[in-house]
Every structure is written in C-alpha cells, then in structure tokens.
Amino acid sequence: MDRTTRLYALVEELRAAAPRPRPVAALAARFEVSTRTVQRDLQALMDSGVPVRTTLGRGGGWTVDPAMTLPPVHFTADEAAALAAALATTGTPYAGAARTAYQKLLASMTGPAAAAAETLAARIVALPSRTRRPVRDAVERALTDGTVLRLSYADATGRASERAVEPAGLLTAEGHWYLIAWCRTRRAGRGFRLDRITEATPTDEPARPHDLPTLLRGSAAATATPPAALDGRPRAPLVP
Structure with a gap:
C-alpha cells in the first residue's frame, strides 16, 4: 500500500471507530507498518487540516471528527x-x-x-486579487457563521463610510466579487465590492437571515443565476 492510499485508509479507519480512539499500535498492526510510520502519517494528516487529534493516557489514541470529513468520492x-x-x-x-x-x-x-x-x-492564469486577506477572512467567517460584519468601505468615487451589514451572499460579475448584504445604515440591500472594503471586522452578533434574490430585486444584478456547475439542471434567474 502506497502512502497516499494509506493516508486515506487511516482517515476511514478512524471514522469507522469514531468516537472511540484508536491506539497507534493498533493502527500500525492494521496497516502492517511501524508505529513511527503511523505517527508520521497522522501528523501529516493533522498538518494538512484533517480534523484528527490525539488523547493521552489509558484508553487514549487517535480520533477523527466524522462530521468534519467526507467519505471517499470517486471521480473520473x-x-x-x-x-x-x-x-x-x-x-x-x-x-x-x-x-x-x-x-x-x-x-x-x-x-x-x-x-x-x-x-x-x-494552462489557466488569473490576475492577483486586490482584496486584502484579513478582509477576505472576515467576509468568509461572517457568511459561514451568519454574523454581523462591520465594514470600512470606499465607493467608486473614493468616498469612505463605516457600515454594519448583515451578509446574505456573494455575487461575482466582470471579474469582481461583491458581498450582498443588508446595510443597517441605508436600511436596504447593498452590494459591496470586496476590493473596495478597506477593513472588515467580524462580530459575534447573529445577523438576521436575508433572502438573496429579494436583496437583488430591482438592481443591475437582478438576473443573476447560480453557477451552472452547481447543478446539472438548467437554472432560472434568482429573481423572477
């Protein structure tokens, strides 16, 4: 068994046993390798972001969070x-x-x-994004967690403003990404181009849920559709 195959097999072995931990010695015997090799493989999985962890003491060993991993998927x-x-x-x-x-x-x-x-x-190239990483990370967190986001934003004329927004989704158009959100200052749906957000501060305040098609209705993006690759069926516009 090559190492790549063993790494995937290790994850599945831990998934099958979860939430019970599997001792390193048992894993080594299962895959017919040394305990040192298993330790090295498990550390590599951890370093790559796989949610494996170890517990010490009697009855300890390695476990994986099955809710945070996916079963094997076979692609052509x-x-x-x-x-x-x-x-x-x-x-x-x-x-x-x-x-x-x-x-x-x-x-x-x-x-x-x-x-x-x-x-x-x-064979595919892309121009570097001008969106700062802290801004990107804050937008990702707010969308994933459903929390209010505080923005420092400069519009197309360069005029700066401070906003508290409730994220609804993302829009991509003509090479730019936009955060679509309910703006508490304007009390309406607004689109914020990510590379014009100069600062974004995540909060722990839950945001009210907002329907993306509703916020887009009446805007230049009213006919936006979900990417076709996300579904094999033909897609209608988000806003009828």
Missing part, C-alpha cells in the same frame, strides 16, 4: 482534471480553502489523471 479523470483546474484558479473569497482542496485532490490522484489535472491547471 475528466472530473478530477476539471475540479483541479477550477480550484487552482479560484480567487477571493475562499481562496485559502480552495488551495488546500486543490492540494488534497492532486495528492489523491496518480498516473495519467494526476498529470492531466496538473497540465490543465497550468
């Missing part, structure tokens, strides 16, 4: 190449997560499929 070579190319060129937001997902996808493939994926990804 074409599907893997397409995913690798898309992930390799994902801009803000979620660029960090896309980068690690791309690395994991490549690590899971071997032979012609891996070569095809890397070749396709190498």
Whole structure:
C-alpha cells in the first residue's frame, strides 16, 4: 500500500471507530507498518487540516471528527482534471480553502489523471486579487457563521463610510466579487465590492437571515443565476 492510499485508509479507519480512539499500535498492526510510520502519517494528516487529534493516557489514541470529513468520492479523470483546474484558479473569497482542496485532490490522484489535472491547471492564469486577506477572512467567517460584519468601505468615487451589514451572499460579475448584504445604515440591500472594503471586522452578533434574490430585486444584478456547475439542471434567474 502506497502512502497516499494509506493516508486515506487511516482517515476511514478512524471514522469507522469514531468516537472511540484508536491506539497507534493498533493502527500500525492494521496497516502492517511501524508505529513511527503511523505517527508520521497522522501528523501529516493533522498538518494538512484533517480534523484528527490525539488523547493521552489509558484508553487514549487517535480520533477523527466524522462530521468534519467526507467519505471517499470517486471521480473520473475528466472530473478530477476539471475540479483541479477550477480550484487552482479560484480567487477571493475562499481562496485559502480552495488551495488546500486543490492540494488534497492532486495528492489523491496518480498516473495519467494526476498529470492531466496538473497540465490543465497550468494552462489557466488569473490576475492577483486586490482584496486584502484579513478582509477576505472576515467576509468568509461572517457568511459561514451568519454574523454581523462591520465594514470600512470606499465607493467608486473614493468616498469612505463605516457600515454594519448583515451578509446574505456573494455575487461575482466582470471579474469582481461583491458581498450582498443588508446595510443597517441605508436600511436596504447593498452590494459591496470586496476590493473596495478597506477593513472588515467580524462580530459575534447573529445577523438576521436575508433572502438573496429579494436583496437583488430591482438592481443591475437582478438576473443573476447560480453557477451552472452547481447543478446539472438548467437554472432560472434568482429573481423572477
């Protein structure tokens, strides 16, 4: 068994046993390798972001949070190449997560499929984003957690303002990303171009839920549709 296959098998072994921990010695016997090799593999999984952890003492060992991992998914070579190319060129937001997902996808493939994926990804280029990483991280957190976000924003004329917003979703158009949110200052839905947000401060205050199509209604983005790749069926516009 090669190392890549063993790493995936280790995760599945821990998933099957969860929430009970598995001792290193038992894992070493299961995969017919040394305990040192298992320790090294588990540390590599942890370093790559897999939610494995160890508990010390009697009855201790290694566990994985099954709610934070996915079971094995089998892709065709074409599907893997397409995913690798898309992930390799994902801009803000979620660029960090896309980068690690791309690395994991490549690590899971071997032979012609891996070569095809890397070749396709190498043929696609993108201009660097001007969105600052702290801004991107704050927007990601607010969208994921459903919390209020405080913004320092400069509009197209350069006029600065401070806003408290309740995020509803993201819009991409003509090479730019926009945070669509309910603006408490304007008491209406607004779009904030990410590269014009000069500072973003996450809060722990829960945001009220807002319907994205409703906030887009009447705007220039009223006919926006979800990306077709997210569903094999034809998509209607978000706003009828």
